[in-house]
Amino acid sequence: MKKIILKLSFIVLVLVIIPSLAQAETMYAKKSGVKVTAEKSPTSKVVGKLNTGDQVQVVKKAGRQYQVKLPNGKSGWVFKFKLSDKKPAGKSGGSSLAGLTGKTTIAARESRSGGSIRGLKETTEQYAQGKNIDPSYRRSVDAMEAFRVSDSELAQFQRAGGVGDYSGGGQ
Numbered sequence: 001m002k003k004i005i006l007k008l009s010f011i012v013l014v015l016v017i018i019p020s021l022a023q024a025e026t027m028y029a030k031k032s033g034v035k036v037t038a039e040k041s042p043t044s045k046v047v048g049k050l051n052t053g054d055q056v057q058v059v060k061k062a063g064r065q066y067q068v069k070l071p072n073g074k075s076g077w078v079f080k081f082k083l084s085d086k087k088p089a090g091k092s093g094g095s096s097l098a099g100l101t102g103k104t105t106i107a108a109r110e111s112r113s114g115g116s117i118r119g120l121k122e123t124t125e126q127y128a129q130g131k132n133i134d135p136s137y138r139r140s141v142d143a144m145e146a147f148r149v150s151d152s153e154l155a156q157f158q159r160a161g162g163v164g165d166y167s168g169g170g171q
Helices: 002-022 122-130 135-146 151-161
Strands: 025-029 034-037 046-050 055-062 065-069 075-079
Touching: 046 075, 122 135
Parallel strands: none
Antiparallel strands: 025 055, 034 046, 034 075, 055 065, 065 075
8 A cells, every 4th residue: 555655646746847847948038129030040030029028938958049939939049148037127128228218218418427328418518618628529429429330230240250149159
């Protein structure tokens, strides 16, 4: 009788543990715009994009890439460092400033934090005028503030330099 109870206990234990081990790991996108590609390569066709906090199921881990299943049933590959096992606090649209402003971007002239965001704030501009700082320097700061890089330009730069998603290993 003891042997039968022991065997039944073992079977029940196996039936409880095995399904939980086979269950896919749930992870979340750390930021918005995370590309999910058809193949394990950043140049592969994009099958989906994730927003901050979007949930995926990890199906397979291969080096620096995770194969994931999206809520719509599609699957693809994501660079593992773009995912987190903890859901981010809020959907910020990819910008840490969005929580403060409701915007995904902010012009430097809109900022009032000393030096944390590029560009001159009013008091700094007044200081520059008072110290006779060359206006060409101020125009240079304005030009830096206005500079934008498109997603495709960034991807081309990363690919050419072998950085970011294109840094090798696991692809």
